[in-house]
Amino acid sequence: MPDSSFDRSIAKPLETTMSLKSHFKRIAILVWVGLFFLWPCAAAQTEAGDDLPWRSIETKHTIIRYQNADDLEAFDEQIDYSPGERGLVKSLFSSSESKSLPEKLARKIDALFERVQEILDMRKKMKKVKINLYGNKRQLAAAYQKLYKKSCGVRSWYLYEFKTIYSNVSDLHAGMMAHEMGHHIIDHYLIIRPPRATAEILARYVDKNLYKKVRKY
Numbered sequence: 001m002p003d004s005s006f007d008r009s010i011a012k013p014l015e016t017t018m019s020l021k022s023h024f025k026r027i028a029i030l031v032w033v034g035l036f037f038l039w040p041c042a043a044a045q046t047e048a049g050d051d052l053p054w055r056s057i058e059t060k061h062t063i064i065r066y067q068n069a070d071d072l073e074a075f076d077e078q079i080d081y082s083p084g085e086r087g088l089v090k091s092l093f094s095s096s097e098s099k100s101l102p103e104k105l106a107r108k109i110d111a112l113f114e115r116v117q118e119i120l121d122m123r124k125k126m127k128k129v130k131i132n133l134y135g136n137k138r139q140l141a142a143a144y145q146k147l148y149k150k151s152c153g154v155r156s157w158y159l160y161e162f163k164t165i166y167s168n169v170s171d172l173h174a175g176m177m178a179h180e181m182g183h184h185i186i187d188h189y190l191i192i193r194p195p196r197a198t199a200e201i202l203a204r205y206v207d208k209n210l211y212k213k214v215r216k217y
């Protein structure tokens with residue numbers, strides 16, 4: 001390599017400078033090696049942050065699980081749904097301000113769940129659905145990878161075996177949540193779980209009709 005030959009030609013006459021230089025070089029290498037080993041630690045610490053204990057809020061129909069309060073707040077902001085007539089009418093006398101975030105959320109999420117039951121005309125007592133909240137796309141993808149051993153290509157999903165909805169609070173809206181709740185309701189209402197394609201058609205019907213008047217048959 002031309003660079004190293006250039007180095008060698010100046011290394012001999014400047015012995016002392018070089019030894020000083022090599023001293024610094026050694027320090028630089030040590031620092032670099034140190035950084036190299038510390039880097040994964042730093043990365044691991046970020047990952048460890050993701051492994052914070054899960055906290056949960058149990059509502060009438062759901063168990064909302066989250067790892068940090070910010071995610072819970074973001075979740076509340078993203079789910080733009082008001083308990084009441086088709087989720088549209090915001091009560092003038094809503095006491096939401098005086099309520100705590102968990103109380104406010106519980107009311108909203110349960111109302112959304114009951115709205116999905118109403119759209120599907122599938123009302124039955126069933127096991128509560130867990131809603132796992134992830135703060136961002138990367139965390140959601142990590143959860144997906146852990147479960148399915150492949151990279152994540154979806155924005156949210158429902159896993160029947162764990163009765164759990166996986167959602168990313170930075171990419172979520174009421175329709176998406178209603179869709180996933182629909183999967184839980186469909187899979188638990190019917191004695192035999194419908195084929196996946198059928199369940200998907202029904203779940204899509206839910207998010208498309210979330211704010212529309214329900215037809216009575």
Ligand SMILES: [Zn+2]
Nearest residue numbers: 179183200203
């Ligand atoms: Zn679906």
